[in-house]
Amino acid sequence: MxxxxxxxxxxxxxxxxxxxxxxxxxxxxxxxxxxxxxxxxxxxxxxxxxxxxxxxxxxxxxxxxxxxxxxxxxxxxxQTVPATPDAPALDRLADELAAAGRGLIMVMGKGGVGKTTIAAALAVGLVQRGHSVHLSTTDPAAHLAVTVAGELPDLQVDRIDPKEETQRYIDKVMASRSSDLDAQGQALLREDLRSPCTEEVAVFHAFSRIVSEGRSAFVVLDTASTGHSLLLMDAAGAYHRQIMREFPTGTAGRVVTPLMRLQDPAYTRILIVTLPEVTPVSQAAALQEDLRRARIEPYAWVINKSIGAAGTHDALLAARLDGERRQMERVAAHLATRIYVVPWLTEPPIGLAELSKLTASAPG
Ligand SMILES: Nc1ncnc2c1ncn2[C@@H]1O[C@H](COP(=O)(O)OP(=O)(O)OP(=O)(O)O)[C@@H](O)[C@H]1O
Ligand SMILES: [Mg+2]
Known part of the structure; x- marks a missing residue:
């Protein structure tokens, strides 16, 4: 320019x-x-x-x-003594989630806070607690999830790829309509399906499919940026309202839309991931408000990359612990009903061995 x-x-x-x-x-x-x-x-x-x-x-x-x-x-x-927050770690969260036996676990939060890491760690933790898990991501750059793909027999890993989903959706629509359309009609339909709405609908279809898998097994859904996930929520809301309008009163009681599953605390557990810093906590709080407007109540907050939980003797980092502690208190007092803390990890949390450590039962 x-x-x-x-x-x-x-x-x-x-x-x-x-x-x-x-x-x-x-x-x-x-x-x-x-x-x-x-x-x-x-x-x-x-x-x-x-x-x-x-x-x-x-x-x-x-x-x-x-x-x-x-x-x-x-x-x-x-100040050289590390501040160790007394909030439980991810092993306890994995225990609690495992107790439910199945359901959808959706990991949400702003960019770079550790959503993919936490989602992969929990998926591994649930498998190691004897469950079979489908870890799915909408994150286009979820290389990390791929590092655990194929590592455990009970862990299925894949990604919702908008391009692939769109093609699959177009193929499906074309196949179901080709018998009652002539060549020109088919060409028109194909043209119609080229609109950007098709991708939105196709991704929503994939999302709904994954949401419904939580009926019989664990599904851990790692989301991309907040904006993108909220778009899915909006789509879920719009779809829900349309279904409720189309079904005559009385019969709608038997319909379960994806939104209803997301709103059901026994079915869906939403985890909000944040860093213990002032702006990320504010952004996570805004996300929580958006969810609440859709009548979806997050299950717990995961505070990631805590220096206090890692412990440090570095003077500058130790000085920053005051700020971290204030954010922990803010989350505990005003924002979350359940909090889990993940320390800053000196080994990058990538691959099965490192991710397993995150949910391994604490000694003693
Ligand atoms: N507790 C931690 N300690 C140290 N590094 C971490 C920790 N958690 C995550 N990381 C690293 O931080 C980076 C971002 O993590 P991750 O990719 O999980 O975030 P994300 O929220 O999924 O990001 P995006 O919004 O881009 O999808 C990665 O390099 C990851 O290895
Ligand atoms: Mg990610």
């Missing part, structure tokens, strides 16, 4: 203050790797780096401090 005057600002760059601390080391290493792999057009831009600070960027003094060199608050240097 000819907008050439660009700079790259990299925010929240973290340098370990205690390089012996494994959590600090792993966070720094991830950042370094991301910067090393910067796409060439970005790497060529003039660059500013803003260090990670110990406090949330809310309020004037905090914003002023952005322009100061990296500061570690003095009290933080003394």
């Amino acid at each position: 000819g907008l050439g005057n660009q700079r790259l600002a990299i925010n929240g760059v973290f340098h370990a203050t205690d390089p012996r601390d494994p959590v600090a080391r792993s966070i720094e290493a991830l950042g370094r790797q991301a910067l090393a792999e910067l796409p060439a057009p970005l790497a060529a831009l003039p660059r500013d780096e803003v260090p990670l600070h110990a406090f949330d960027m809310v309020g004037l003094p905090a914003l002023r401090a952005l322009f100061e060199p990296e500061i570690v608050p003095r009290q933080a240097r003394r």
